[in-house]
Structures are given as C-alpha cells and as structure tokens.
Amino acid sequence: MTSDLDSGREHRGEEHPRGTLAVVALYGVLFVLGWFAIYLFIYLPRGPVTR
Amino acid sequence: MTAALTSKPAFLSPPVKTRRDARLAVANIGVAIGAFGIAAFMALMQALSRANLDLPWRSAGMYYLSVTAHGVLMALVFTTFFIMGLGVAFANASLERNVSYPKLAWSGFWIAVLGTAAAAWAILTGKATVLYTFYPPLQAHPAFYLGLTLVVVGSWIWSLVLLATWYAWRRDHAGRTTPLPMYGMLATIIVWLIATIGVAAEMLFQLIPWSLGLKETVDPLLSRLLFWYFGHPLVYFWLLPAYTIWYTVAVKIAGGKLFSDQLARVVFATFIVLSAPVGMHHQFMDPGVASGWKLLHTFLTFGILFPSFLTAFTVTASFEVAARAKGARGLFDWIFKLPWGDPTVSSVLLAMLLFAVGGFGGAINASFVTDSVVHNTAWIQGHFHLTVGSAVALTFMGTAYWLIPRLTGQELELGLLAKVQPYLWFLGMVLFSIANHVTGLMGMPRRIYDATYQGSAVAEKWQALTLTSAVGGLFLFMSAAFFLLVMLGTVLAGKRTETRRVEFSDTLLPESNRSSVFDRLGWWTVIAIILVLIAYAYPVYSQLQMQTFGSPGYKPY
Amino acid sequence: MTMHVHVYERAWMWAAGVIIVLFLGTLAYAAVAQGLRPPSHVEMIDPRTVWDDPRFAERGEVTQADGSVVVTAVAMTFAFQPAEIHVPAGRPVTFRLTSTDVQHGFQIVGTNANTLVIPGYVSQFTTVFKTPGEYLIVCNEYCGTGHHMMSAKLIVEAAP
Missing domain, CATH: 1.20.120 (Four Helix Bundle (Hemerythrin (Met), subunit A))
Structure with missing residues (x-):
C-alpha cells in the first residue's frame, strides 16, 4: 500500500477536517493521561502483586 | 404492506x-x-x-x-x-x-x-x-x-x-468490490463464525451432556478458556454492525459522505484478523493459565485498539465535512451544525461519545496491571454498559427509527418521544456508568444484591454512588419505554407512506469499484485462523493433557 | 495497490500507533523488569477432597523462616475459611486459595489482591501490605443466592 498524498487528491470538499483532528488529538491526550493516572496513582500505590 | x-x-x-x-x-x-x-x-x-x-x-x-x-x-x-x-x-x-x-x-x-x-x-x-x-x-x-x-x-x-x-x-x-454495508456485515459474520466455535464446543462437549447427567464432571477452567475464546469476539459481533451503521447510514442521514471507504475496509479486515486471539485478557486473574499466554493476549488486545481509533477519525471527519457543507467555519462550531434533532443521528453521536469513554475503560481492563484494580468490580458493568449498552444498543435503537419505517412502509409515530429518547439514554447512562466506574475503583464487587457487607465501614462509602446508579437506571428505563412506545406506535398505527429506499452514504472521493485485496475475505479468514491457532492451540491442548479434576454441578440458587 | 489517505488521518494513524506502543512498552517493562504478573499459578487439586488434602487441611497464617507469611484459605458457598486473617505489614504475604464447590473470587478491597478461585485449582499470589488496619475481603465472582454475604476480614498488624 502506498499513499499518494502528492497527487493533491487529499483536498476533499472545501476544507481539511481540522476540527476532527483537534477532537481526536484531545481524545488521544486524555486517553494516555487517564491510563497513566490509574496505573501510577491507583495501581502502584496499592502495592503490586507478583505471582 | x-x-x-x-x-x-x-x-x-x-x-x-x-x-x-x-x-x-x-x-x-x-x-x-x-x-x-x-x-x-x-x-x-x-x-x-x-x-x-x-x-x-x-x-x-x-x-x-x-x-x-x-x-x-x-x-x-x-x-x-x-x-x-x-x-x-x-x-x-x-x-x-x-x-x-x-x-x-x-x-x-x-x-x-x-x-x-x-x-x-x-x-x-x-x-x-x-x-x-x-x-x-x-x-x-x-x-x-x-x-x-x-x-x-x-x-x-x-x-x-x-x-x-x-x-x-x-x-x-x-x-x-463488495459494497461497504455488506462488507461490514460479512466481517461481522466471519468474526461470529470463528467465535462461536468456542461456545459450541463448551456447550456440546461439556455443559449439555453434564446438565443431562451423561457426564459427571466438567473442568471449569477449560470452560472458561472456551467461553472467553467466544466472549471477547462476541463484543465485535455486536460492535461491527454498529460501526457499519456509523459509516454507511448515520453519515448519510447527516447529509455527509464517507471520508474514506478504503480505511473503513482496513478497519473491518483488522477486526476479522484480531477479534479472536485476545480472549485471555478476561482471564488475567485466573489460576491455571500461565502468565506468558496472558501477556501474548495483552499485546494482541492492544492491537485491536487501532481500528477503533481509526473509526473515531473517519466517522467524525465525515460528520465534520457534512457540517462544513452547511457553512460551519470554526474549529468546533461544526459540531453544533449537525442534525442533533434527528433521532438516528443523535443516537449515533451520543453512542460515539459514550464509546470514547468505554474504549478508555477497555484499555484499563486489557492491561493486566490495572485489571487487578477493577477485575470483577462494579467498574466492569460500568464499562460494558458504555460499549454494548450504549455504542451498540443506542445505535441499534437509533437505526430502528430509520429502518422500521423503510421496511414496513409506515411512518414513524410519536416522533417527539423518539427525539427525546437518545438524550434520556445518554443522561441515564452517564449517571449509571460514572457511579459504577467510581465504586469499582473503590473496590465494590459487581453483581451483588446487597452492597452493605454487614455494615462494613468501607462498604458504607459506596452507598451514595450506588443510589446514583439506581437513578441512572430509572432514566434508562424511561428511555427504553419511550423507544418501545415509538416502535409499537409505528407498527400498530403508523400511517402508510410512500416507499423510501434504504440508502447508504457515498464516498467523498470517487472510489474505484474494482475488487481489491480487502475483498479477499477468504485470505483474511485464513490469517485470523492462524492467529487463533497461535494464541489458543497450545493452551487448550495442554489443558486437555494435564491431569485436572472435574467438578460436579451445583445449584446454590 | 494505491490507497488515498488524507494527511490528517495519516497523522492520527501514527499517533494511535504511538499510543499503543507506549502502553505496551509500559506493560512489557512492568512484566519483565518489575516482575509484575497477574496471578497465574498452575497447581491442581481434587475439589471433592479439599478438607483432607494436606495442602489445605490446616488453614490460616504460617510465618516462614525468612519472616514472610503464607496464608492458606478455602472459599465455599457462602464463606471464606478462615473468616479472619492476620498478617504483618511490610512483609511479603503469599495467599494460597481453593474452592470446594463453585467458582468464587477473592478480592481484598483497597488493594490489588484480586484473584479467581476455581474448583480444581490452587490460586496463589504474593503481595506486601504497607498500611496496617482492617481490610474487607469480598467474593467478586457470582456464586449463588448468598454471593453478596460472602466476605471475610483481613487484619494487617504493624510489624514488631
């Protein structure tokens, strides 16, 4: 698979979906922060378990 | 008709x-x-x-x-x-x-x-x-x-x-090339056929003969292996039709075109390949399953986050393009230009919003470390009411508002209830789900009739949120009742209407209708089966080889 | 074949890939470098003769020569035996559990101690309790009409 970004075909409609990019970027940041928050601030202080 | x-x-x-x-x-x-x-x-x-x-x-x-x-x-x-x-x-x-x-x-x-x-x-x-x-x-x-x-x-x-x-x-x-709505359904079917082998084996070789008295004992761990081999891809059997609706129906009703047909196919093909070899992430806390296998399933489970991340972009971008065509110019104002009054569109948008949180919770469950915080706690029911209970169920209800009139040739009745219903579901689910996620983190187990534990001090702290989840449940029931009334009203009293077609979204760019690698569903299925064999053949084989002690049946209910 | 991927979508695909690798890297580090593993002990036992089995004939806490503690307990509908467990703070505690009837859960509320207890198998894991106090132990796998009553107490005592 190759992307042909240079062909100029990526101009879809009037504008780029910059709102979507902002929304998913925000989501990605919250997703990572939330995961690490639960791992670092809830799991680890409760005392890890080994098998 | x-x-x-x-x-x-x-x-x-x-x-x-x-x-x-x-x-x-x-x-x-x-x-x-x-x-x-x-x-x-x-x-x-x-x-x-x-x-x-x-x-x-x-x-x-x-x-x-x-x-x-x-x-x-x-x-x-x-x-x-x-x-x-x-x-x-x-x-x-x-x-x-x-x-x-x-x-x-x-x-x-x-x-x-x-x-x-x-x-x-x-x-x-x-x-x-x-x-x-x-x-x-x-x-x-x-x-x-x-x-x-x-x-x-x-x-x-x-x-x-x-x-x-x-x-x-x-x-x-x-x-x-296969039209995308059918492609999504075929992916659903392939995932289902692979998944149900597990539950069929559990039923036919273990539970049915055992419950009929033909077999004295069953190995409960073998049952869990077979059940969760089925139980996780079951989730994608529910989810893929919802994704198909998001891609091909909701975008169309919102007045938009699909941002990328090819990436939608990448998503479905990835689900065919990765749905099944991940079930052991439901068994992190099981004895008898070696940790190496649990780690392998963890890695594959995180792989399956990818197609859902991709879906979030493609569907949202399709909605954005639709709203921009109506004149939105800012970074976020397009969100408000979407037809939030259409019950199918609002159902899907709210379903996506709830699923965004559900997906995050899924990543916590799929990590064996954080799973020990939430395993079998109220967090789990909070989680799956956002996934199957919202991403899937809310999408299906929204779809019924659009599909039933087209199938029966009758107009949707009680349209106002239909408009309100998705928002009530959203409200109820937010209350229910937040309460359960938090009490889960506090350690409250799932599926308990009474959460007081004989006046335990720690259990006392769960009570207010437990009540909140009950209030959420009442909103959810009201929403479900509205949905049932609309459906009954439509089928029993809906006016005959001119026939409308079931139509699907076009793609933004003219896409080739020639068959591509994604249409080679047989090959995707073969890859899926190879991964299933890697992830499951040895654990199931060794479970059958080991000397295990079966259990007779109990009915403590 | 050629595939048209919008530049924003391609950026997001890379970001999604990075997020997934970040999580997996953290989990691999936890598993390999820190030795954190889910309870995955493999040991069988006949569920119908648990009470006579030398491994479970005596239940409760046993302090080992190195100061660590081994706790042996049995889960059954709808109780844990023993119903009260005493362990010292700050020392490794290894739990060994099995069931005499259906599947149960064993979760010490407020800690990461959380395991299934499956008849025919022995669950085992090790942890350290830092904070002395009374902890609630609950069954977190549905086991019948009395499931919500199935609990026990863990008393973590300040180490001498």
Missing part, C-alpha cells in the same frame, strides 16, 4: 422481491425489540432493588434471576436478532438482490426463536440463575444450554444464507 427496500426496476434479473426480505428482517428485529423490552423491565427491577426500596417481591433470588434474564436477553438475544434482521436488510439493499434460500433463512429464524423461548423459560422459572456467563460448576436446567445453542445454530443458518447471497452476487459482478 407496500414496503420496498430498493426501487430497482423489475426487468433486472433476478427481480428484487423486497417485501419478502423486509418481512424476514422485521420478524428478526421484532423478536429483538421484544427481548429488549423484557430485559429493560428486568433492569428496572434491579434499579429499584439497588435503591433499597422494600418492594414485596424483592429478594436475593429475584435479584440474581433478573440479572441473568437481563444479561441473556440484552447481550445475547436482542443483539443477535437485531443483527440478523439488519444483515438481511443490508444484504438486500446494498447488493440489490433478494437473500438466497429464503426458506432456509426462515427456518434459521424459527430455530433461534425456539431456542430463545426454551432459555427464557428456564431463566424465568428460576431454573437457570447462572448469569449470562454461566460458569460451571454452577449448573442450569438443560433447556438453558440447549436453548442458547439453538440460538447460535439459528445464527449460523443466517450466516450461511448471507454468505450464499454474497457469493451469488459476486458471480454476477465479477471484479466488483
């Missing part, structure tokens, strides 16, 4: 007898909605019990019975029948032909109905309070296991009918 799924001219051969397929689709969706209604009532009983209302019939036995009925009827019956109905309608409309072997399709439907009736009888008479996970050695009446097996057999027949329909279409359209 004057229903028509497509307006294909009659001189095309074979003629599309849309009414015939519409009846089959409506029958399936009708059973789905009936099961949904009973299950919603069971949920109301649980909410009232959670609120500590001393109703005369309130008892631990009734509580666990209602949890079992709610789980089986929602997660197994409502979803399966709705998806079967949707599959028939989408095959007919997107391939523009009748489904093959209609008599076989109807016999599959009746087999599944019979199975549902048997399982429902066993549950409602108190002979199968084993929850929808039915872990042995909890033992149910044989009718419960036989009934659920018949539901799966019915769904297999449905799968074969749709596959035959697709083969016939492909013969007539050599070199053409």
